[in-house]
Amino acid sequence: MASNKGRGKRTLRGTLPTALALVMGLAGAENRAYASVQPYVINNDRGGTVRDRLLEIDTLRTTGQPVEIRGQICYSTCTMLLGxxxxxxxPGTVFGFHGPSRSGKRLKPDEFEYYSELIAQHYPETLRNWYMKKGRKRIRGIYRMSGTEIIRMGVKAC
Incomplete structure (x- = not known):
């Protein structure tokens, strides 16, 4: 009996790490397969807080899950997904850009510069340059740009 326990422990020690590695590998493969099959589809997103959007972007960057912006509109922080x-x-989606504000109120100059740069770093270079020169200067209202224009600036078409 004592030798059976010894063999059982040896088998368990060898099998458990192998099984765990297999399960973890399968879970990773499942996540990669899910990300490649199930896109994260954006429909009619009016934006939100920069903080919340940064968390969403970090998750999407980590998983590599495809992002499809297909709704009629993608305004404000939604545009940060373009990077x-x-x-x-x-091509038919309308993108809306404006400068950073706090509930529509102007920020102090140093905050305005900080958040403008933070937002702009999430854009392809051509769009980033436009935003820093023009797009961020509008606080009330938005600059609208078609998906076709965004595609010309380097973002893939769906």
Whole structure:
């Protein structure tokens, strides 16, 4: 009996790490397969807080899940998704840009500069340059740009 326990422990020690590695590998493969099959589809997103959007972007960047912006509109912080390499856009979507504010109120100059740069770093270079020169200067209202224009600026079409 004592020798059976010894063999059982040896077998368990060898099998458990192998099984755990297999399960973890399968879980990773499942996540990669899910990300490549199930896109994260954006429909009619009016934006939100920069903080919340940064958390969403970080998750999407980590998983590599494809992002499809297909709704009629993508305004404000929604546009920050344009900087992800796995993002594509519908030519018919309208994108809305404005400068950073706090509930529509101007920020102090140093905060305005900080948040403008933070937002702009999530855009492809051509769009980033436009935003820093023009797009961020509008606080009330938005600059609208078609998906076709965004595609011309380097974002993939869906």
């Amino acid at each position: 992800l390499p796995q993002t594509c856009v519908s």
